[in-house]
Amino acid sequence: MNLFEAIDFLKENQPLPDDRVLETKSEILEKFNEVRKYFLENPNPICISLFINSFGNGSGFGIYQLIEDVLLMYSSGQVIPHLIKGLKSQKYGIKYWSTQIASSFPNNKLIDPLAKLLKDKRSDVRYAAIVALAEIDDKRALDLIKNAQKLEEDTEVLELIEEVISNLGL
Secondary structure, three states, X not given: OOHHHHHHHHHHOOOOOOHHHHOOOHHHHHHHHHHHHHHHHOOOOOHHHHHHOOOOOOOHHHHHHHHHHHHOOOOHHHHHHHHHHHHOXXXXXXXXXXXXXXXXXXXXXXXXXXXXHOOOOOHHHHHHHHHHHHHOOOXXXXXXXXXXHHHXXXXXXXXXXXXXXXXXXX
């Protein structure tokens, strides 16, 4: 595998197919994992946006969780602009996984895009947005979490909000 092969694969898979397709095409996931390992061994910031836009619907059978390791090799300044775009994506997989990764890059620039996700129709996106906002040391993030408590109806998300508020001593 070389840089051009890795980039070409990622460009061709923006995003990867949904899990139900990947289930029958394990070679795609194997190649995706090869590309992930390539960029772990050969860091190049060109992969940041390509990985963020590669998330399909589902878990990628565990491989999507490992992409965060690649992104953590780069500075917040390199990752955040791409995360913001991912948080605004209309594609569920990209939006969901960008929200998950946002908790590893706590930054005030993520507050507004995460705030919008507190109103997402999917509870797992709202849950991940709460987790990410809780990592940001800013009164606005905490106020958003408190306000979300008033509107949230999902019990798991409500329990998380109560836990965050309790842990922060609010």
